[in-house]
Amino acid sequence: MKLYNYFRSSASYRVRIALALKGLDYDYLPVHLVKGEQSAAAYASVSTSHLVPTLLDGDAAISQSMAIIEYLDETHPQPALLPADxxxxxxxxxxxxxxxxxxxxxxxxxxxxxxxxxxxxxxxxxxxxxxxxxxxxxxxxxxxxxxxxxxxxxxxxxxxxxxxxxxxxxxxxxxxxxxxxxxxxxxxxxxxxxxxxxxxxxxxxxxxxx
Amino acid sequence: MKLYNYFRSSASYRVRIALALKGLDYDYLPVHLVKGEQSAAAYASVSTSHLVPTLLDGDAAISQSMAIIEYLDETHPQPALLPADxxxxxxxxxxxxxxxxxxxxxxxxxxxxxxxxxxxxxxxxxxxxxxxxxxxxxxxxxxxxxxxxxxxxxxxxxxxxxxxxxxxxxxxxxxxxxxxxxxxxxxxxxxxxxxxxxxxxxxxxxxxxx
Structure with a gap:
């Protein structure tokens, strides 16, 4: 997996935590928000929202941090990040x-x-x-x-x-x-x-x- | 079930739609936001966030519209409001x-x-x-x-x-x-x-x- 993110973006940090809790390796792809890289053509081809983070899992691009974490929890269930009930x-x-x-x-x-x-x-x-x-x-x-x-x-x-x-x-x-x-x-x-x-x-x- | 909500609150409307799509009956309990009823004592005892909507399912109070809709989808799966994959x-x-x-x-x-x-x-x-x-x-x-x-x-x-x-x-x-x-x-x-x-x-x- 690859994670487009930015060190100071708190939505990015949420996903980094989830990946670490699950022990999943990924490539860290920085997108510099202060320089406006989230709106540049290279990233716009990955992210329809022009926001970080975006998770790439194979060919699929997943956006929105909470949606990404739920996806990780469904595809890599252990340890669970949501209760069973x-x-x-x-x-x-x-x-x-x-x-x-x-x-x-x-x-x-x-x-x-x-x-x-x-x-x-x-x-x-x-x-x-x-x-x-x-x-x-x-x-x-x-x-x-x-x-x-x-x-x-x-x-x-x-x-x-x-x-x-x-x-x-x-x-x-x-x-x-x-x-x-x-x-x-x-x-x-x-x-x-x-x-x-x-x-x-x-x-x-x-x-x-x- | 009971739904604390307000006609013009779009978060409330999201949940009303989900309940209707699933054909679930509920008591409509209005909370008048413009009058500040969401911060009054009566509602504060139901809602820790002082926001609408809140869904009551038996004794349980559930807040945040997207969390409520996912809860409804888990407890009343048909028709599904999330895809299978x-x-x-x-x-x-x-x-x-x-x-x-x-x-x-x-x-x-x-x-x-x-x-x-x-x-x-x-x-x-x-x-x-x-x-x-x-x-x-x-x-x-x-x-x-x-x-x-x-x-x-x-x-x-x-x-x-x-x-x-x-x-x-x-x-x-x-x-x-x-x-x-x-x-x-x-x-x-x-x-x-x-x-x-x-x-x-x-x-x-x-x-x-x-």
């Missing part, structure tokens, strides 16, 4: 989506650029926007985790939800967001970072890290 | 996420309020923001559909992807977004709207519609 699976997907649909889309690079370039917001306003959505969004995740605490987001093994949580905390820390109000989130973050699959795939460990 | 499932989830992670989060009510109330953007700038993300986001969906055209988003039966596409087009039309540049998207939208499951659950047909 329908309610558990729903809870894991909901936590992942609390992050991937409610927090991250508001704070990715192209949105921040639109705020400052097109809407002429100041750096201060942009940073206030960033922190608002991270800090309030993590509160919702905190309530989910507090309602049914486990070592990880769901029970005693990492799942799709943890693949989404850890990269979001990296983003939070990079932008100096408050995390003291989400103790369960941070406890799970620490449990994840004790595992090689999370620590060895982090942005600073990537081949394209500056 | 892993690559097809990945494609359907990716199209759904191209909408639910890339377009809709930027345009929901609380985000628009933050733009105007907190960042003091004008109505014109807010509308420009709205249209920018809808029109550019639909281009990515258009490229997905054009690459592998079918009667619906994926093949000849509606899936999770169609449950997400139709409500997004309702939002696009409500805010006068351009759709002439996405002919495959609009062709699929029309095919969906010819089905009762899509037309009879649309916002204007809901019990809480103004």
């Amino acid at each position: 329908a309610l558990g699976r729903a809870r894991v997907r909901a936590i992942a989506q609390d992050i991937a649909c409610e927090i991250h889309p508001l704070n990715n690079l192209r949105v921040l650029r639109y705020l400052t370039h097109d809407l002429k917001l100041s750096e201060d306003d942009k940073n206030r926007w960033y922190r608002h959505w991270v800090e309030s969004g993590l509160e919702a995740v905190e309530r989910q985790l507090a309602a049914q605490p486990g070592r990880f987001c769901h029970g005693d093994a990492p799942t799709l939800a943890d693949c989404c949580l850890v990269p979001q905390i990296f983003n939070a820390q990079r932008f100096d967001c408050r995390t003291s109000h989400v103790p369960n989130v941070m406890r799970v973050f620490e449990a994840c970072m004790a595992l090689d699959a999370f620590s060895q795939t982090q942005p600073s460990a990537c081949p394209d890290a500056a | 892993a690559l097809g499932r990945a494609r359907v989830r990716a199209i759904a996420q191209d909408i639910a992670c890339e377009i809709h989060p930027l345009n929901n009510l609380r985000v628009l309020r933050y733009l105007t109330h907190d960042l003091k953007l004008s109505e014109d700038d807010k509308n420009r923001w709205y249209r920018h993300w809808v029109e550019s986001g639909l281009e990515a969906v258009e490229r997905q559909l054009a690459a592998q055209p079918g009667r619906f988003c994926h093949g000849d039966a509606p899936t999770l992807a169609d449950c997400c596409l139709v409500p997004q087009i309702f939002n696009a039309q409500r805010f006068d977004c351009r759709t002439s540049h996405v002919p495959n998207v609009m062709r699929v939208f029309e095919a969906c709207m010819a089905l009762d499951a899509f037309s009879q659950t649309q916002p204007s047909a809901c019990p809480d519609a103004a």
Whole structure:
């Protein structure tokens, strides 16, 4: 398999974690977002969305990080990244989506650029926007985790939800967001970072890290 | 089952479509977003995220529209809302996420309020923001559909992807977004709207519609 991705893209990091948890080898193909390589012709022929990550499995190109992780879980079932029961699976997907649909889309690079370039917001306003959505969004995740605490987001093994949580905390820390109000989130973050699959795939460990 | 939802919430509409496609009965429990009922104590005891929709199945509360639809598909498999093959499932989830992670989060009510109330953007700038993300986001969906055209988003039966596409087009039309540049998207939208499951659950047909 081949993974088009970018060291600092949190959607890319989610997939790197999943591949590592499953012990799957892949070629790391960097796409430099700040240089705009995701919109260049070479990558547009691979990715209809012009977004990272894209997983190539043979001739098939798969986009969207959560869809990629579910695909990996279906094609390489062990270790499972979703629980066996329908309610558990729903809870894991909901936590992942609390992050991937409610927090991250508001704070990715192209949105921040639109705020400052097109809407002429100041750096201060942009940073206030960033922190608002991270800090309030993590509160919702905190309530989910507090309602049914486990070592990880769901029970005693990492799942799709943890693949989404850890990269979001990296983003939070990079932008100096408050995390003291989400103790369960941070406890799970620490449990994840004790595992090689999370620590060895982090942005600073990537081949394209500056 | 019971569905906490709001007529104009596109995430709610996604789940109404899925329930209708599967022929499942449910109690419709309105949560008035404009009045702030999603943050009131009565609903907070049901929903940790303070978002609609929430599906109650017996004692279990399930949040996040895509997680709810996958849960419905696992617990009531016919008619299937995801293809049988892993690559097809990945494609359907990716199209759904191209909408639910890339377009809709930027345009929901609380985000628009933050733009105007907190960042003091004008109505014109807010509308420009709205249209920018809808029109550019639909281009990515258009490229997905054009690459592998079918009667619906994926093949000849509606899936999770169609449950997400139709409500997004309702939002696009409500805010006068351009759709002439996405002919495959609009062709699929029309095919969906010819089905009762899509037309009879649309916002204007809901019990809480103004």
